[in-house]
Amino acid sequence: MSNERPETGAFFQRDRQWQPPAYTPGYKTSVVRAPQKALISLDNTLSEITGPVFGHSMLGALDADLIHNFAKPGESAIGPRIIVHGRVLDERGKGVAGALVEVWQANAGGRYRHKKESYLAPLDPNFGGCGRVITDADGNYCFRTVQPGPYPWPNGVNDWRPAHIHFSVFGHGFAQRLITQMYFEGDPLIWRCPIVATIPDRAAVEGLVAALDMQATIPMDARAYKFDIVLRGRRSTLFENRLEGN
Amino acid sequence: MVQSLNRLKESASQTAGPYVHIGLTPNFSGIKGVFADDLGAAMVNDKTKGERITVRARVIDGTGTPLKDALIEIWQADAAGLYNSPSELRGAADPNFSGWGRLASDMESGLFEFSTIKPGRVPFKDGRLMAPHITFWIVARGINLGLHTRMYFADEQEANAQDPLLQRIEHKNRVPTLIAPRDGDVYTFDIHLQGEKETIFLDI
Ligand SMILES: [Fe+3]
Numbered sequence: 001m002s003n004e005r006p007e008t009g010a011f012f013q014r015d016r017q018w019q020p021p022a023y024t025p026g027y028k029t030s031v032v033r034a035p036q037k038a039l040i041s042l043d044n045t046l047s048e049i050t051g052p053v054f055g056h057s058m059l060g061a062l063d064a065d066l067i068h069n070f071a072k073p074g075e076s077a078i079g080p081r082i083i084v085h086g087r088v089l090d091e092r093g094k095g096v097a098g099a100l101v102e103v104w105q106a107n108a109g110g111r112y113r114h115k116k117e118s119y120l121a122p123l124d125p126n127f128g129g130c131g132r133v134i135t136d137a138d139g140n141y142c143f144r145t146v147q148p149g150p151y152p153w154p155n156g157v158n159d160w161r162p163a164h165i166h167f168s169v170f171g172h173g174f175a176q177r178l179i180t181q182m183y184f185e186g187d188p189l190i191w192r193c194p195i196v197a198t199i200p201d202r203a204a205v206e207g208l209v210a211a212l213d214m215q216a217t218i219p220m221d222a223r224a225y226k227f228d229i230v231l232r233g234r235r236s237t238l239f240e241n242r243l244e245g246n
Numbered sequence: 247m248v249q250s251l252n253r254l255k256e257s258a259s260q261t262a263g264p265y266v267h268i269g270l271t272p273n274f275s276g277i278k279g280v281f282a283d284d285l286g287a288a289m290v291n292d293k294t295k296g297e298r299i300t301v302r303a304r305v306i307d308g309t310g311t312p313l314k315d316a317l318i319e320i321w322q323a324d325a326a327g328l329y330n331s332p333s334e335l336r337g338a339a340d341p342n343f344s345g346w347g348r349l350a351s352d353m354e355s356g357l358f359e360f361s362t363i364k365p366g367r368v369p370f371k372d373g374r375l376m377a378p379h380i381t382f383w384i385v386a387r388g389i390n391l392g393l394h395t396r397m398y399f400a401d402e403q404e405a406n407a408q409d410p411l412l413q414r415i416e417h418k419n420r421v422p423t424l425i426a427p428r429d430g431d432v433y434t435f436d437i438h439l440q441g442e443k444e445t446i447f448l449d450i
Contacts, residue, residue: 204258
């Protein structure tokens with residue numbers, strides 16, 4: 001965490017025209033899981049502007065190395081080696097320091113290590129599929145993994161997920177909590193995916209597509225993708241609202 | 247033309263999907279040895295101040311079926327009404343209480359059981375006290391953007407009647423969807439995603 005005074009302003013109102021709506025029949029599971037009544041709007045109270053913090057000391061040496069964190073000693077996960085790096089920012093463009101970024105993904109063949117997974121692609125005995133990292137003072141993060149494969153899923157008879165990495169991000173307040181997915185530049189499956197298509201705005205989808213970053217690759221070792229994540233901004237508290245008489 | 251505000255847009259949300267447990271509760275999902283513990287699995291220890299309670303929650307879909315692949319995070323004040331967060335400027339919260347819990351639902355029953363303490367009261371923006379409550383955040387396959395709601399306590403009738411959020415809810419017949427009944431030290435909170443009993447969700 002930085003030495004800056006903690007911020008206590010309310011978060012910018014979420015743009016619900018930009019975020020996917022709850023009811024998206026092209027993604028069938030949403031149909032019975034989408035609330036149908038209007039949300040109740042609440043300008044943030046202390047319960048929303050506060051949130052837990054996670055210290056760098058919590059992290060293990062291999063937490064951000066999915067190639068090795070489940071592998072047997074001396075072995076490594078199979079697949080195209082990549083580095084994923086970027087910044088966690090807020091809507092004001094400020095880096096979010098100390099953000100916890102948790103990731104999970106399928107292996108290079110598109111198979112998850114999960115008891116409910118039924119895809120016939122094989123498990124990689126050296127790949128677990130989870131990792132985590134905490135951003136530095138400027139909001140930067142970086143982890144190493146193998147590029148996940150695309151996989152089929154039961155929605156339409158022939159729906160395939162584009163290659164993706166799931167991201168869960170903790171910023172500085174519980175109202176900033178966000179889960180999203182990172183896609184890979186150039187993947188033709190992105191524009192055929194019913195889950196991607198829950199996002200109404202093409203520019204919002206493009207914001208989830210990581211760019212191949214040849215300047216950050218490690219020659220003869222790993223390619224790099226750059227993926228920035230934007231959390232909600234926060235209002236200034238220079239002039240607090242006070243009721244008359246308070 | 248005018249100057250640009252130069253703001254960015256929040257990254258679009260995508261569903262947590264059916265395999266959220268791999269990333270957020272890997273030990274629960276059977277991936278051992280990567281992280282020592284699942285974050286948020288234990289909220290209290292021997293020294294935590296406050297009344298010990300269990301919050302037993304379920305997330306129920308529009309057909310009446312409990313979700314078996316959901317994940318809930320809860321966030322609450324300590325027994326004195328202080329949050330364990332840098333943005334809490336009123337005082338130091340109980341160091342033995344993080345205030346944050348994370349659980350996956352039981353894969354057979356869909357039940358969540360949080361062992362926690364009853365929170366104290368926290369002020370609203372205008373200084374009035376809110377009733378004790380726990381903030382809930384729910385994600386799952388089929389949920390495109392995490393859902394926020396609050397759980398209030400049925401045995402806090404007086405405080406609930408004065409709560410600034412509960413007071414402003416127009417449809418009073420929906421208020422009970424936020425109030426968990428008590429049986430012994432167990433509060434039961436059924437979160438209905440749809441239907442007659444649809445829980446009030448918040449745009450916070
Ligand atoms: Fe996935």
